[in-house]
Amino acid sequence: MTILATQQLVDFAYILAIALFILSLKWLSSPATARHGVLAGEIGAAVALVTTFFNPELVEFKWIFVGLLAGVIIGIPLGLVPITAVPQRTAMSHAFGALAASLIGISEYYVQTPHITKFGMIEIAMEVIIGSLSVTGSLIAAGKLQEILPQRPIVYKGQNIVSLTVLGSAVILALVLMFNPGLTVLFPIMVAVSLFFGFLLVMPIGGADMPTVISLLNSYVGLSAALLGFVLNSRVLVVAGALDGSSGFILSVIMCKAMNRSFTNVLFGAFGQLQVSAEKGKEERTVRSASPEEAAQIIGSSNSVIVVPGYGMAVAQAQHKVREMFDILTKKGIDMRFAIHPVAGRMPGHMNVLLAEADIPYDKLIDMETANSEMAQTDVALIIGANDVTNPAAKTDEGSPIYGMPIIEVDKARTAMVIKRSLNPGFAGIDNPLYYMEKTLMLFGDAKKFVSDVVHELSGGGGL
Amino acid sequence: MPAGFTESLYVFVLAGFLGFELIKRVSPLLHTPLMSLTNALDAIVVIAAIIICGRHESNLSTILGAIAVAAAFSNMIGGFLITDRMLRMFKLSGRKKQ
Numbered sequence: 001m002t003i004l005a006t007q008q009l010v011d012f013a014y015i016l017a018i019a020l021f022i023l024s025l026k027w028l029s030s031p032a033t034a035r036h037g038v039l040a041g042e043i044g045a046a047v048a049l050v051t052t053f054f055n056p057e058l059v060e061f062k063w064i065f066v067g068l069l070a071g072v073i074i075g076i077p078l079g080l081v082p083i084t085a086v087p088q089r090t091a092m093s094h095a096f097g098a099l100a101a102s103l104i105g106i107s108e109y110y111v112q113t114p115h116i117t118k119f120g121m122i123e124i125a126m127e128v129i130i131g132s133l134s135v136t137g138s139l140i141a142a143g144k145l146q147e148i149l150p151q152r153p154i155v156y157k158g159q160n161i162v163s164l165t166v167l168g169s170a171v172i173l174a175l176v177l178m179f180n181p182g183l184t185v186l187f188p189i190m191v192a193v194s195l196f197f198g199f200l201l202v203m204p205i206g207g208a209d210m211p212t213v214i215s216l217l218n219s220y221v222g223l224s225a226a227l228l229g230f231v232l233n234s235r236v237l238v239v240a241g242a243l244d245g246s247s248g249f250i251l252s253v254i255m256c257k258a259m260n261r262s263f264t265n266v267l268f269g270a271f272g273q274l275q276v277s278a279e280k281g282k283e284e285r286t287v288r289s290a291s292p293e294e295a296a297q298i299i300g301s302s303n304s305v306i307v308v309p310g311y312g313m314a315v316a317q318a319q320h321k322v323r324e325m326f327d328i329l330t331k332k333g334i335d336m337r338f339a340i341h342p343v344a345g346r347m348p349g350h351m352n353v354l355l356a357e358a359d360i361p362y363d364k365l366i367d368m369e370t371a372n373s374e375m376a377q378t379d380v381a382l383i384i385g386a387n388d389v390t391n392p393a394a395k396t397d398e399g400s401p402i403y404g405m406p407i408i409e410v411d412k413a414r415t416a417m418v419i420k421r422s423l424n425p426g427f428a429g430i431d432n433p434l435y436y437m438e439k440t441l442m443l444f445g446d447a448k449k450f451v452s453d454v455v456h457e458l459s460g461g462g463g464l
Numbered sequence: 465m466p467a468g469f470t471e472s473l474y475v476f477v478l479a480g481f482l483g484f485e486l487i488k489r490v491s492p493l494l495h496t497p498l499m500s501l502t503n504a505l506d507a508i509v510v511i512a513a514i515i516i517c518g519r520h521e522s523n524l525s526t527i528l529g530a531i532a533v534a535a536a537f538s539n540m541i542g543g544f545l546i547t548d549r550m551l552r553m554f555k556l557s558g559r560k561k562q
Contacts, residue, residue, distance in 0.1 A: 014511075017508070021505050021508075022482065022486065024501065025486045025501070026489075028490050028494060028497070028498055028501060029489040029491060029494075031491065031551070031554040034554070035548060038544055038547050041505055041544065042544050044505075045504070045505070045508060045540055045544070049511065049514075052515065055514075055518075057515060057518070057519050058518035059518065060526065061518060063517050063530040064514050064517050064518050064529075064530070064533060066534075067513070067517060067529070067531070067532070067534040068534075071534045071535070071537025071538040071540070071541060072538070072541060074534065074538035075540065075541030075542040075545070076541060076542065078546070079541060079542035079545025079546045080546075080549075083550065083553075086546070086550070089500075089542075089546065090496075090499055093543060097503055097506050097507060097509070097535070097536065097539050099531075099532070099535045100507070100509050100510070100513055100533075100535040100536035103513075103529070103532040103535070104512050104528070107524065107525040107528040107529060108516070110522065111516075111521045111522070111525055117466060119469070214499075218499055218502070218503070221503075222502070225506050225508075225509050226476055228509060228512060229476075230472045230473075230476075233468040234511075234512060235471070236511065237508065237509060237511075237512060238472050239475060240506055240509075241509075242479035242480045242482075242483055243483040243502065243506075244503070244505060244506035245483070246487060247487045247498060247499070247502045248499075248502070250484065250488060251487075251495060254492075254495075342492065347495075347499065348492075348495035348496060349493065349495030349496035349497070352494070352495070353496045353550050356550070356553040356554045356555070357550075357553050359553075359555070361556050361557030365493060367492060
């Protein structure tokens with residue numbers, strides 16, 4: 001009777017935790033309440049964690065504490081990484097989440113194994129396949145984001161067939177196990193094949209597609225946690241996994257829409273590999289360039305500036321110099337705002353976080369639609385480290401690989417300035433006609449150095 | 465079909481729809497913190513890891529469980545920590561307005 005009562009107490013605590021998790025996500029909807037959301041999540045997690053120790057099944061605590069201690073030792077540094085390292089940290093965290101879910105599934109298989117039902121076997125197999133492929137997939141993504149691995153897509157002939165064959169073998173092994181759960185030797189093979197598939201899945205994907213990939217992996221991790229909830233009959237896991245999974249899924253859809261591409265195209269398209277047919281119009285085109293002094297003069301005498309930041313700004317670490325420019329222009333009464341394309345950077349919301357860290361108020365960050373509706377009244381569009389998201393070919397050139405992708409229409413501003421190291425086509429190798437437009441000024445140089453020089457001119461130099 | 469499956473499916477479908485409605489409302493400004501927060505919430509699998517580890521069914525399950533506890537708990541701690549750090553940075557241009 002007391003065991004039953006304890007069990008009920010634990011269940012009630014879990015329900016409370018879930019309610020707090022839901023509130024946590026609800027409060028995250030706006031920056032004003034978002035930190036309450038974190039607190040609600042923390043309380044929910046703490047309640048669930050503490051009550052779990054009352055579970056009467058627990059007989060041995062030593063290794064639990066070893067695990068928790070290791071979690072603290074690894075977790076705190078992972079929570080304190082510099083903000084610039086957030087994309088790779090997020091990928092690592094997907095890997096850890098998937099690892100935990102997979103290991104629990106694997107262990108559950110060995111515990112149940114001689115008496116496992118067909119249905120139970122298939123649940124465990126699905127859970128472990130999705131979990132394992134997310135482990136290696138996330139590790140590869142983290143490696144690419146950390147630039148340990150090349151960011152370029154790595155492709156070879158017949159790649160998709162090889163990848164799908166590997167996934168197919170994992171599924172076949174799962175089916176064999178379903179009918180012969182006693183063939184324990186097959187289980188580790190299935191795990192290994194799934195791990196290998198995760199590697200194959202992410203290796204060919206280029207850095208520019210990371211926002212979608214990292215979101216997709218997020219939804220896989222959530223899905224594996226939810227499936228684990230099915231295996232263990234734990235509703236908390238089902239709910240937490242479903243919330244995480246739907247979050248990752250929505251983000252992936254937003255990212256895909258922002259690139260006008262489908263999931264299959266992102267996963268199997270090897271974007272950035274294409275040697276584009278842009279050779280066609282290779283006549284000599286003229287480019288207008290400007291010095292920091294000239295740029296500062298135009299910016300200093302404008303009324304409104306919209307900055308379009310991209311991954312290049314993050315790489316050059318230019319955001320703090322940009323903030324100095326923001327301060328000076330604001331003091332001069334010039335309106336400076338930031339237009340954030342949904343796929344700018346390496347993960348959803350990447351640019352917002354970088355700019356917030358540089359102390360740019362978030363009401364100065366505007367989305368693509370707002371930016372485009374105001375672009376025609378804007379004096380200067382300043383592009384820092386962004387390329388494809390401003391490429392007018394996406395609207396005009398049906399032959400362009402990015403045709404149809406929504407862009408920030410910087411070509412509508414009175415002057416477009418592009419800070420860029422050279423005229424080399426960007427990462428994706430797609431020619432950008434913006435650079436050859438009459439109203440475009442190319443500002444050649446390192447983003448941080450160039451902005452710094454402009455700031456120097458604006459403050460020290462002539463001023464207005 | 466094992467007992468509990470239908471209930472789990474029921475909960476899964478409802479939670480999925482709820483998640484969809486909740487996440488849709490999250491400002492794109494906060495998509496990075498959203499991802500780190502959902503990672504931290506997802507780390508609730510730590511409770512399953514604790515049970516697997518502490519039931520002590522076999523040495524293997526205890527060891528796998530302990531590793532899972534470490535992986536999930538580090539996600540929980542690190543996830544909440546970094547989410548809060550990021551959210552603290554989001555400020556309005558309040559000084560000027562008031």
